[in-house]
Amino acid sequence: MLQRVFYGFIAVFALAALGLGLAVAGSPGLAFGLFAALTIGGALVCVWERSVVRSAFALMATFTGVACFFVLLESEFLAMAQILIYVGAILVLILFGVMLTPPDLNERKLSRVLPGIAIIGACTAWIGMKTAETATWAIAAAPPTGGKVEGFSTAERIGVGFLAADEYVIPFELAAVVLTVALVGAVYIARRRRVDLEAPTERGEV
Amino acid sequence: MGLGAYVAVSAVLFALGIVAIVTRRNVLYVLMGIEMILNAANLNFVAFNRFGGDGLDGRMFAIFTIILAAAEAAVALAIVLNVWHLFETIRPSDADMLRE
Numbered sequence: 596m597l598q599r600v601f602y603g604f605i606a607v608f609a610l611a612a613l614g615l616g617l618a619v620a621g622s623p624g625l626a627f628g629l630f631a632a633l634t635i636g637g638a639l640v641c642v643w644e645r646s647v648v649r650s651a652f653a654l655m656a657t658f659t660g661v662a663c664f665f666v667l668l669e670s671e672f673l674a675m676a677q678i679l680i681y682v683g684a685i686l687v688l689i690l691f692g693v694m695l696t697p698p699d700l701n702e703r704k705l706s707r708v709l710p711g712i713a714i715i716g717a718c719t720a721w722i723g724m725k726t727a728e729t730a731t732w733a734i735a736a737a738p739p740t741g742g743k744v745e746g747f748s749t750a751e752r753i754g755v756g757f758l759a760a761d762e763y764v765i766p767f768e769l770a771a772v773v774l775t776v777a778l779v780g781a782v783y784i785a786r787r788r789r790v791d792l793e794a795p796t797e798r799g800e801v
Numbered sequence: 802m803g804l805g806a807y808v809a810v811s812a813v814l815f816a817l818g819i820v821a822i823v824t825r826r827n828v829l830y831v832l833m834g835i836e837m838i839l840n841a842a843n844l845n846f847v848a849f850n851r852f853g854g855d856g857l858d859g860r861m862f863a864i865f866t867i868i869l870a871a872a873e874a875a876v877a878l879a880i881v882l883n884v885w886h887l888f889e890t891i892r893p894s895d896a897d898m899l900r901e
Contacts, residue, residue, distance in 0.1 A: 777872035785879035
């Protein structure tokens with residue numbers, strides 16, 4: 596199991612590096628296909644797989660693929676944040692959840708959920724077709740700038756935007772408050788109840 | 802690649818997230834599905850920002866989504882642990898009592 600996980604890590608990051616190399620070498624179409632395969636493939640394996648641990652590790656491919664898309668879209672800072680927060684933190688949280696809860700061996704059989712999957716897929720395809728019919732892709736052709744200013748990377752502009760008083764400093768501070776409140780609240784909710792701690796002594800087990 | 806390709810990938814990712822939420826009994830799959838959906842939304846925000854002008858609003862929105870997703874994952878894990886302690890089950894459909 597561990598060995599397979601290790602090989603999976605290497606495969607995912609090798610694919611990502613290969614795609615980024617392709618993008619730099621000048622064939623973004625090929626890189627896009629590779630990243631799409633990484634993203635969608637990871638999500639498919641996650642949905643398909645019966646074991647929670649394997650699903651969680653498959654999700655890593657999805658998160659890495661989305662980070663690669665961010666690089667392709669010239670948002671290097673977002674790609675870095677995606678790797679750090681999603682692959683580094685949220686995935687580890689999910690794995691902690693897997694380890695701290697019992698395995699549920701009575702998952703639904705695949706044959707029972709296939710109709711639902713078919714319905715959801717059909718709905719998505721239908722909405723996509725309708726959107727493609729009616730949407731006017733006025734901005735479908737990439738503008739020369741696309742949020743980029745000559746001499747500035749988007750990461751620099753994002754950093755300036757966070758601190759400039761007339762841009763995003765209020766949401767930035769609010770995000771800090773929200774994170775603090777959420778983490779303190781999470782610790783409060785997840786803490787062991789006093790009853791749990793005292794229960795053994797009440798039974799005289801010291 | 803044009804905007805349409807990114808939107809298509811994000812639509813598929815969104816649908817797979819919905820599938821993960823709807824078809825599974827384990828609440829951890831619901832969490833994973835939510836993360837997939839948030840990722841799909843982020844991909845849309847960044848793609849539309851990249852193809853749609855000079856501002857950085859989409860990227861900023863994506864950053865705040867990531868921040869809130871981190872907070873959400875922490876609180877959700879705490880709730881999952883609590884539900885397991887209270888109900889001895891992590892199936893969302895079985896934990897249906899508001900009080901003990």
